[in-house]
Amino acid sequence: MLRRFFSYYKPYKRLFVLDFSCAVIAALLELAFPLAVNRVVDDLLPSGNWIWIVWACLGLLGIYLISAGLNYVVTYWGHKLGINIETDMRKKLFDHVQKLSFRFFDNTKTGHLVSRMTNDLMDIGEIAHHGPEDLFIAIMTLVGAFAIMLGINWHLAVLTFIIIPVMIYLSLYFSRKMSKAFKRMFADIADFNARVENNVSGIRVVQAFSNENHEIAQFAVNNGRFRQTKLIAYRIMAWNSSISFILMRLISLFVLMCGTWFVIQNRMTYGEFIAFVMLSNVFLGPIKQINSVIETYPKGIAGFRRYLDLLETAPDVADAPNAVPVKQLRGDIRFNNVSFGYENKEKVLRNIDLSIRAGETVALVGPSGAGKTTVCSMLPRFYDSDEGSITIDGIDIRKMTLESLRSQIGIVQQDVFLFDGTIRENIAYGKLGATEEEIWDAARRAQLESIILSQPEGLDTLIGERGVKLSGGQKQRLSIARMFLKNPPILILDEATSALDTETEAAIQQALGELSQGRTTLVIAHRLATIKNADRIIVVAGQGISEQGAHEELIAAGGIYSRLHQAQFGA
Ligand code: ADP
Ligand code: MG
Numbered sequence: 408m409l410r411r412f413f414s415y416y417k418p419y420k421r422l423f424v425l426d427f428s429c430a431v432i433a434a435l436l437e438l439a440f441p442l443a444v445n446r447v448v449d450d451l452l453p454s455g456n457w458i459w460i461v462w463a464c465l466g467l468l469g470i471y472l473i474s475a476g477l478n479y480v481v482t483y484w485g486h487k488l489g490i491n492i493e494t495d496m497r498k499k500l501f502d503h504v505q506k507l508s509f510r511f512f513d514n515t516k517t518g519h520l521v522s523r524m525t526n527d528l529m530d531i532g533e534i535a536h537h538g539p540e541d542l543f544i545a546i547m548t549l550v551g552a553f554a555i556m557l558g559i560n561w562h563l564a565v566l567t568f569i570i571i572p573v574m575i576y577l578s579l580y581f582s583r584k585m586s587k588a589f590k591r592m593f594a595d596i597a598d599f600n601a602r603v604e605n606n607v608s609g610i611r612v613v614q615a616f617s618n619e620n621h622e623i624a625q626f627a628v629n630n631g632r633f634r635q636t637k638l639i640a641y642r643i644m645a646w647n648s649s650i651s652f653i654l655m656r657l658i659s660l661f662v663l664m665c666g667t668w669f670v671i672q673n674r675m676t677y678g679e680f681i682a683f684v685m686l687s688n689v690f691l692g693p694i695k696q697i698n699s700v701i702e703t704y705p706k707g708i709a710g711f712r713r714y715l716d717l718l719e720t721a722p723d724v725a726d727a728p729n730a731v732p733v734k735q736l737r738g739d740i741r742f743n744n745v746s747f748g749y750e751n752k753e754k755v756l757r758n759i760d761l762s763i764r765a766g767e768t769v770a771l772v773g774p775s776g777a778g779k780t781t782v783c784s785m786l787p788r789f790y791d792s793d794e795g796s797i798t799i800d801g802i803d804i805r806k807m808t809l810e811s812l813r814s815q816i817g818i819v820q821q822d823v824f825l826f827d828g829t830i831r832e833n834i835a836y837g838k839l840g841a842t843e844e845e846i847w848d849a850a851r852r853a854q855l856e857s858i859i860l861s862q863p864e865g866l867d868t869l870i871g872e873r874g875v876k877l878s879g880g881q882k883q884r885l886s887i888a889r890m891f892l893k894n895p896p897i898l899i900l901d902e903a904t905s906a907l908d909t910e911t912e913a914a915i916q917q918a919l920g921e922l923s924q925g926r927t928t929l930v931i932a933h934r935l936a937t938i939k940n941a942d943r944i945i946v947v948a949g950q951g952i953s954e955q956g957a958h959e960e961l962i963a964a965g966g967i968y969s970r971l972h973q974a975q976f977g978a
Contacts, residue, residue, distance in 0.1 A: 412711060415492045415535065426485040427540060433477040434544045436470055438551045441685035443467060445559075449678030481540075489536025493528050500524055500718060508723040509789045513749075518601025523717060526596055527710035534700075534707030541700050545693035552690035559679045559686075563665055567658060567687060571694070574654050578698045581647040586705030588640035593709060595633040602629050608873075644702070651698060662687045724788050724809070732811035736800050737765040738896045738927030740786065745795035747785065755781050757950040759795070765896075768928040770938035772971065773947035779931045782947060783899045786929075787816045799897070817895040817926075819919070821902040823886040825874030830859060831866035833874070833885055837892035845892060853888035853918050855881070880911035887918050898928045905933060912937070935975055944968060 416423055447463050504520065556564035606613065606622055613622050666683055669675040675683075742761040748754040755778045763769050771779040784790055785797060788804055797804050804812055825833050834849055835841045841849075846866065850856050858881055862868040874882045883903065890898070900919060904912040916937060923930075932938045945955040946968050954966045961968040 408708075408712070408715070411715065412535075413539075415495060416488075418495070419488050419491055422484060422488045422491070426481060426488055427543070429477045429480040430485070430540055430544050431547065433474055433481060434548045434551070436474050436477075437689055438548065438555060438686075440467070440470060441682040441689065442555065443470070444685065445678040445682035447678070448681055449676050452678075485536050485540060489532040492535040493532030496531060496714060497524055497528050500528070500714060503718055503720075506722050506725070507720065508725075509784070510723045510749075511720060516597075516601040516605075518599070518604040519597045520717075521604065522593075522597040522600045523710075523713055527593070527713055530703070530707045530710045531714065534703055537700060537703065541696045545696040545700070548693040549690055549697075552686045552693075556683060556686050556690075559683055560669060560675055563662070563669060563675075563683065566665060567662060570654065570658055570661075574651065574694055575697075577647075577650055577654070578694075578701050581643060581650075582698075582701040582705065584643045585640065585647070585702055586709070588636065588643055589706045590709050591636045592633070592640055593706075593713075595629070595636050599629050599633060602626060611875075647698070647702075651695065655694075658687055659684075724791050726808050727805055730806060730808045733799075733802065733807045733815065734811075736815045736896050738815075739763070739765040739800050740897070740927060741798045741801075742782075742785075743796050743798070745785065745792045745797060747781065747790065747792045747794075749781075749790070754793075754950055756792075759951055761945065761952060763927060763929070765800075765927055766925060767942045768923055768930065768940075769943045769945055770941035771929060771931045771945050771947055772933070772935065772938065772968065773953075775933070777947045778950065779947045780901055783818070783901055783929055783931065786897070786899065787813045787818070814893075815895050816897045816899065817890045817893050818899045818901065819883075819886055819890055819903040819922075821905050823874065823882040825870055825877070825882060825885060827870075827872045829864075829867045829869055830862075830885065833870065834866075834888045834892065837889035838894075841892050846888075849888040849891035852891045852921055853884045854914060855884040855888050858884070880907050880915060883907065883911075883915055884918065887915070887922055890922055896926055898923055898926045900928065900930045900932075902931050902933065904937060935972055 443463070443466070447460065447467075451459050451463055501524065504524075553564065553568060556567065602625070606626070613619060662684055666675065666680045670677065670680050740761075740763040742759045745756060745759040746754055747756045759782070761782075771782060773779055781790075785792055786799075786804070788809060791805070799807075799812075799815075826836065831846060834846050834855075837849070838845065847856070850859055850866075859865055859868070868876075870876050870885075874885070877885065883906075887903075900923070903919060904915050907915060912934075930938055930941060938944065939958060942957075943955060944958060944961055946953050946961070946966070948967050954961060954964060954968060956964070962972060963969075
């Protein structure tokens, strides 16, 4: 996994080298500083030459200035490295999510996905920058400081360093506890996002049912749980920081005490003593740094693991290796012995055989939940059949590229999904880059023109999230306009007018009639009046096709269709 992590550094090798070498030089200068002070105190001070000391201090000022410059580079360019890696990962994840199949989204909470794309990746970016650099520098400084201290006075150095393993042990202990706490915190944040997302997108239902208090109570549960996990994490953090504070002060006191004793014994000069005190402070820094790397590392790694999990989720439906793009299809559709179930347990469709001629309009009718929508979702391969095959113009749809297949099929559904934006953007979604004339032409054919003209902003009218500022009929017209632009040879109308009142339905039927001209059309409708002029009626019931034929034939046969008809129109 670490190898995969480091592979993200590849495009930024130069940035990494720059950042890393600046950090190394800065660390070396920090180690050099106590040595320089040592020389000033031991060599220049006894000589009493004031000018020399001023020069030495100017030299030290120079070192400081260089360190400040290096520090800027490390802070800015180092973070730039982290942000670049974070951005790359986010792009890769988003690209991947675009390709995941319906089945994945059926089982995934939107809020969880959002969480992964924001919080998780920010933490990864943070360790991408701090992790390797801080760890290396810290170890280098620690070893360097130790070596210099050994050189100055090895007795005192060894005594001081006895305390290090204790600190490392405690760090690891707390890090394990932190890691667990953070994992829980992440899960809470994801749940949180999911709940907020769900609540806001369903707020109209919430208010219509006056269930605000119920929602508030549910939210309070999540909120309280989050508070609790966060408190636990901070308590561990507080213990950790208090204990390291005490340990560090203990080292300082220890050095002060033993150092003065060595000086009194004449086994150490004043300069060495001062350098030693300074160095013992230098090596406290890296321990803190290692500590913080150890703290953030589990957070980042947990995020990276979830990131990889998502990235490695293969789409259920994808292009076959030898898939070829298809050009304009005629729309001759054939289901050959197709069986399908959403979850592995029960089949929704069993051994379906169906053929639809190019240009034909067939109506799918049948009880709710019988599988009409399912039949239609198999055509654009939203789901792949478990058994059997589907061909269009004699070509197996699994041998076509998804993009070319889906560009040949248009779907108008009952609940129209519109994007937050303008009418223009939403119509043009059917054909990105459509010209002004094309958009108006589509709007006219979908009987949307007068509606657009009546808006002060015309095509640039904002329609609100999911098109909340439009009526049901207007939304449906917009989705039909979108389809005129897409102009696919195969059209699926899935209860396209079921949600509308009879008057609006009649108006939209006209637009739909024009839309289905010259296309192979599958119409799903429960109002049988709307499908009377279909060429053929197919009844979907009991996991399959139970009857099919013209209206009169089916009435005469006295099966499910005639019963449905009787229920709607009387005997
Ligand atoms: P129809 O369109 O005829 O009303 P559907 O094709 O939508 O029926 O649904 C057929 C069956 O499949 C129903 O029992 C429904 O509960 C189930 N179903 C539909 N969509 C899904 C899905 N995404 N995941 C799991 N089961 C589903
Ligand atoms: Mg349906």
